[in-house]
Amino acid sequence: MSQVSLSRFLIEAQRAGEIGADLRQLIEVVARACKSISHAVSKGALGGVLGDAGTDNVQGEAQKKLDVLSNEILLEANEWGGHLAACASEEMDHSQAIPNRYPKGHYLLLFDPLDGSSNIDVNISVGTIFSVLRCPEGVTDPQDQDFLQPGTAQVAAGYTVYGPSTMLVLTVGNGVHAFTLDREQGSFILTQRNMQIPADTKEFAINMSNQRHWYPPMQRYAGELLAGKTGLRGKDFNMRWVASMVADVHRILTRGGIFIYPRDQKDPGKMGKLRLMYEANPMSMIVEQAGGAATDGYTRILDIQPTQLHQRVAVFLGSRNEVEVVTRYHRESM
Known part of the structure; x- marks a missing residue:
C-alpha cells in the first residue's frame, strides 16, 4: 500500500x-x-x-x-x-x-x-x-x-x-x-489514523512537587491514586512527568493516561498555569476527538468563553473515566 x-x-x-x-x-x-x-x-x-x-x-x-x-x-x-x-x-x-x-x-x-x-x-x-x-x-x-x-x-x-x-x-x-x-x-x-485514548488508565502525569499547594479536591484525588491497590481505587497507578505538555499529551494519546495541571494556592490569583488559547484549547480539541475528555476541574474546557488573549486555566485531560472522577470531586467541593 x-x-x-x-x-x-x-x-x-x-x-x-x-x-x-x-x-x-x-x-x-x-x-x-x-x-x-x-x-x-x-x-x-x-x-x-x-x-x-x-x-x-x-x-x-x-x-x-x-x-x-x-x-x-x-x-x-x-x-x-x-x-x-x-x-x-x-x-x-x-x-x-x-x-x-x-x-x-x-x-x-x-x-x-x-x-x-x-x-x-x-x-x-x-x-x-x-x-x-x-x-x-x-x-x-x-x-x-x-x-x-x-x-x-x-x-x-x-x-x-x-x-x-x-x-x-x-x-x-x-x-x-x-x-x-x-x-x-x-x-x-x-x-x-483515528487515534483513540482508552477510557480507563493506570497512568497519571502531574508535577508532584506542587502537592503541598493543591486544593482539597486535588489532594483527595491524588491521595487515591497514590494509595494503589490497597486504596479506594483498587489498582496501582504509575506517574509519568516530562514537563513538556506536548510530550505528556502525546504519550496519553498513544497509550492512555490523565494529564493534570491544577490551580493551586501558590498563587491563588491565577486560575491555572497553562494558557487557554495556545495550549488548553487545541489540546482539548485533539483529546476529545480521540474519545477523551478535558475540563478545568468544573467545566468542559472547550466551552470556556475567553476574556483575555493570554488567559490561564487549570487542565485535566486524557482518559475519560479518570477526568470524570477528578472533575466530580471538584464539583462536589463547590
Whole structure:
C-alpha cells in the first residue's frame, strides 16, 4: 500500500468536503514551518540555538533562543500565504495582523511555538502547538478581541512533537491522525489514523512537587491514586512527568493516561498555569476527538468563553473515566 503524505491526506479531506482549500494550504504552511523548527531543534548545540535569549515573554518567563527562533519561523512562514487574517503567539504581547503588502485570508492562527522549551538544553522532547479559528465575519483588521472565541469554534488543532522522530498530530474535526516526518523525503507521512485514548488508565502525569499547594479536591484525588491497590481505587497507578505538555499529551494519546495541571494556592490569583488559547484549547480539541475528555476541574474546557488573549486555566485531560472522577470531586467541593 502506498504511503499517504500529509498533502494527500489534506487533499482527500478537501475532496470529501471536510475542509476548504484555504484551510488545507494553511495547515501545509504550518507543517512546513514545523519541519524548519524540527531541523533547528535537532541541531542543538551544533546550531548555536541552546541557552537563554536574554528576554522575557509576556508572562514574564525567560525565553530560550529556540523560543524566539521558532516564533519567527512560524510568523514568517504564515504571513505571505494569503490564508490568514492575523496570528497570535504565546511569545507575543498582542496578536499580529498580516502585513498589508500581502493578501489576507479568513483564518486566525494561534500557536505556542516551542512548548516545554526548558527541556531543550537537556535534550528532552519539546513541541509546537497550534489552533485555527475563523476570523469573525466582516472583520478586516483583526484585533486581540477577535481571537476570544471558545474552543468549540476551532476548525483545526494540532501539535508537533520533536522527539526521537518528529510527529505531527492533527485534527480538523474528523478524528485525530498522526504523521511522522520522513527526513529523506522531507514529507510528513500518515502513520496512525483515528487515534483513540482508552477510557480507563493506570497512568497519571502531574508535577508532584506542587502537592503541598493543591486544593482539597486535588489532594483527595491524588491521595487515591497514590494509595494503589490497597486504596479506594483498587489498582496501582504509575506517574509519568516530562514537563513538556506536548510530550505528556502525546504519550496519553498513544497509550492512555490523565494529564493534570491544577490551580493551586501558590498563587491563588491565577486560575491555572497553562494558557487557554495556545495550549488548553487545541489540546482539548485533539483529546476529545480521540474519545477523551478535558475540563478545568468544573467545566468542559472547550466551552470556556475567553476574556483575555493570554488567559490561564487549570487542565485535566486524557482518559475519560479518570477526568470524570477528578472533575466530580471538584464539583462536589463547590
